Amino acid sequence: MPINCIDDKVVRVDAEAKARGEAMYVSDYSFPDMLYARMIRSDIPRGTIDSISVPQLPDGYYFISAKDIPEGGKNELWMIAKDWRCFADGDVRYVGETIGLLVGPDRNMLDYLAGRVKISYTEQEPAVTIDDALSLKGGPIVGEDNVLCSLFCEKGEKMQSIMDRADSVFTETIETGFQEHVHLETNGALITIEDGRYVIYVSAQCPFYVRKSIAGLLGLNPEDIVIRQTTTGGAFGGKEHFPDVLAGPLLVAESVIRKPIKLIFTREEDMLYSVKRHPSKTVFRTALDKEGNILGIEGTIYYNCGAYLSASYVVLQRGVFHANGVYDFPATYLKGIGVATNTFPSDAFRGFGAPQTLFAIETHLDHIAHKFGFDPAEYKARYFIRKGGETVTNGHIIEEVKLPEMMKKIADASDYYRKAREYGIGSGKGIGMSFYNHGGAFTGNGEQAIIKAHARLVKTGDRVRIEVGSTEMGQGFQTALRKIVANALGLDMDHVDYDNPDTSLVPDSGPTAASRSTMIVGKIAEDCALEMKERWAEGDFSVEKEYQHPEGHPWNQETFRGDAYLGYGWGAACVEVEVDRLTNEVRTTGIWTCHDIGHAIDELIVHGQVNGGVIQSLGYASMEKMENRKGHFKQSSMSDYVIPTSMDFPHQEWFLEDNPYQWGPQGAKGMGELVFNGADAAYVDAVERALGITVTKIPIPPEDIEEALENA
């Protein structure tokens, strides 16, 4: 049966191989004479390295470190900046910083040797928290003030004059914690040499990022290195830049050893020594009139970036641009400050900086509503931004905003108004509502100025091969893109191929990140397909196209003014809870969401993303606690860092608001991150109402609810 209708639900193209265990993950690959690598890392957060003592190595074993970077190579990984070192050299800046790689044929021997590498340090006092960084604990790590990156944007009347005439100013600090990605497949990479070129097999979101990041280690060009993405078992942003941290040392090792080398992290390594979501602290000062109307909001947003910049500046920008939520306030002044600490660098994680500030503004508005005796959801709805409304960056919302319709859907389905009234405050039962959005694709003109994505279709007989750098990481993109292309061509999906990318074979479509794949790459591929359909009779040929920026989206990356995003996904969530008064255990009795993702390419995939994103957000709010004590992460396994099971959030009702997007393929917009961005605030709203407490920090496991009760 040809599948030509975009609305047909299909079985995911990768489902069967994964269910049967046939999919090849990087740890499944093996080559003749393959060696294994074991990372030797810093076990202190800050200090100078006095000496590295490596035991006598048996034949065929190597210890690779900064000294092995050849002349002409630089000890740096090129992410956004080039500050993250491939190997620590002279000093260490966080626990888990790579110092060296032990390489050899037998993993038992590597384990034995790893226990006998002794590194002596002169320790310095580490800065671990945002407050530590701001107070320059132990002296600055970066510059004179520990500020790695900062920006501000303002809209409307000057904040000082608003504050002066306000009836009251409500000041509040809202904090969010670390979050670990817990992708099912841990990080791993394998390097070899094929036909004289370095080839890296890697579990990664962005193969082209990897080669760009590491080429400079050997003074090579990115094209000199081939990256082959292996089937990737989950990523959530944790495999956006982080694979560089594995691939870099492997490349240096390969230049010395010239045999296949494999490096696979254990779960414990992946927990303790990988990037996390940025912890945040947002200080709002909100100017109010006598009736509780908002005159203006000043927000200062601090993100804990860890020891290196990695993607933090971009994450921080997104945080600042989402700090007004889905609202149109008369005036805003938002400042973002990314601070350096001696923790593992924070990096991309589903939502990319937006979830922290969205949680902060939602929760802050709930608290204002309670203060003035309004229903929080109704209070927030007063400020919904509309088409044409001015954004915090003085740009405008270009699409219809259907939040009122979405709110009605979940309010009706959940019976919100009756329950909110009947439960009241402190009854043990509560219902809460949150609203959120996510700017699609790269910030500002990044797609046009930096990424310049390409996609290519190759026709051979009656088959068409998609050649893009975008990756499947479990989100369903191989299915979605095949469906888009098959639909545009009028072909059966089975006649369209799309393999894991190999950077020597496919054009660079930009990273698989920023909810941009369907919206941006899907559109280019669709345009290629439409042209291919026109020329179908020409025989075997290929069509390649570059991204075309839609007209009329002014953006100035220097001043952060203009349209920060081409379009937004929108969301509304309602969560109902019942709290056990003996134990503070929260039972979630209902979850209702509505999302506007333009037009859905495949409702089955969307359903999976909604369920997963919402549960991940609820885990972030309720139980996912990653603590850092003196620079060391405390949680190291899946039994002490818990993520929700289906028992915790058993049932969700979900709706979509169909709102086709003008520039997306088949009307689709970004979706993968949006669905993470807001259920946390609805959950906290519900818990606050159930217990009559005020929560200003997530996660809130039962012991933290106890504290809030104590303070209530």
Place this chain on the structure above:
Amino acid sequence: MAVNYIPETLEEALLLRKAEGAVPLAGGTDIMVQHRRAQGIAPDPGFPVMVISGLKELKGIRKLEDGSVEIMALTTAAEIAASDIVPWHVRKAASGMGAIALRNTATIGGNIGNASPKGDLPQPLILLDAEVVLASFDGERRMLLDEFILGSKKTALQSNEIIKSVIIPPHDFTYSYYRKIGMRKANAISKLSFSAACTVKDGIISDFRASSGAAGPKVIRSREAESMIVRRPVEELAEIVPDFLTAWDHAISPHAMPMYRRHTTARMLTYFLEAIVNGAEPGIIE
């Protein structure tokens, strides 16, 4: 790498234990995890291990003549949860242990021998005054489980002994209560657990017990606090409660989340005691 053994009989196992100091491995859900090493290589505990999961002598649950229930050491959590002769508190705890796969593998002997303060089974077993039977090549001895577990990960097990079985004496509680607060709803380690039981005869409390798990280095029972309630008439219970709660609070010693663990324990105790004061229907207090 240490040498590993697979004994075929209990006698052989006891000999290996005596001669080689081999540590018994049954389900392996603790040893294999605690001694895991790097990717792709087997765990190495650094001591000799004997896999005893095939020993038939150490399997099964049976009722003894005096009404006690004996659970052999290799009985899994799933078997305990499904048994109709195991007391309710223990079944309840077994049914909430880890995930299904773990419950099908983890044994009562291992859960006791591991002596984690967060272990699921010791808490209700200590409530029930369970005894542990320790076998060695030279003979057997019995002792209260509460005395066998010395502290976090510490037991009175001798280097030549293995845990053979657990014996739970009979009881006829009027009221029973059990709660486990996990880090999530399923497949979770305890944040806190609590059991209580009370027997009322002719308006007099003839037996009262409570035990707390994950609230100190080992399971907590306070005979001193319990004795404040036992042999008192139900009518007097309400006035005893405040002093009793204070005595309990002194007994528990949580390191982490002390406020949460203390307050929650006090609330659960109060709830259970109030149910008795209010003359609840005999049975399980939900």
